[in-house]
Amino acid sequence: MAVVLVFHGPSLTQERYTEAVRRLTEGRKDRMESRSDWPVDGLLMHVAGEGPNGFRVVDVWESEEACNRFGEVLGPHLQEIGITDQPEIYPAHAFVSG
Numbered sequence: 001m002a003v004v005l006v007f008h009g010p011s012l013t014q015e016r017y018t019e020a021v022r023r024l025t026e027g028r029k030d031r032m033e034s035r036s037d038w039p040v041d042g043l044l045m046h047v048a049g050e051g052p053n054g055f056r057v058v059d060v061w062e063s064e065e066a067c068n069r070f071g072e073v074l075g076p077h078l079q080e081i082g083i084t085d086q087p088e089i090y091p092a093h094a095f096v097s098g
Contacts, residue, residue, distance in 0.1 A: 002092040007057040009085025042066025
C-alpha cells in the first residue's frame with residue numbers, strides 16, 4: 001500500500017533541503033529531478049517547495065518499507081544538517097499519477 005510522507009517544520013528550510021539533496025546525490029545536484037536521483041527504489045512522487053507557512057516536502061512511496069529504507073539513508077544527513085522535525089507518514093487513501 002502506498003504511503004504519504006509530509007515533511008514540514010521550522011528546522012526544514014530550502015537551504016537545508018538543498019544541502020540534503022547534495023549529500024544524497026554526492027554533490028551532483030541541488031534538487032531532485034528524476035527517480036534515478038534517489039538512493040533507494042520505491043518513490044512514486046516527490047514535491048518540494050516554499051509555501052506561506054514555510055518549506056514543505058511531500059513524497060508518495062510505493063510501500064512503508066520503501067519509505068523506511070529511504071529514511072535509513074536520509075536520517076543521518078538530516079541530523080548532520082540540523083533538520084530535527086519529524087515527518088508525518090500515513091497510508092494513502094488514493095493516489096493518481098498524471
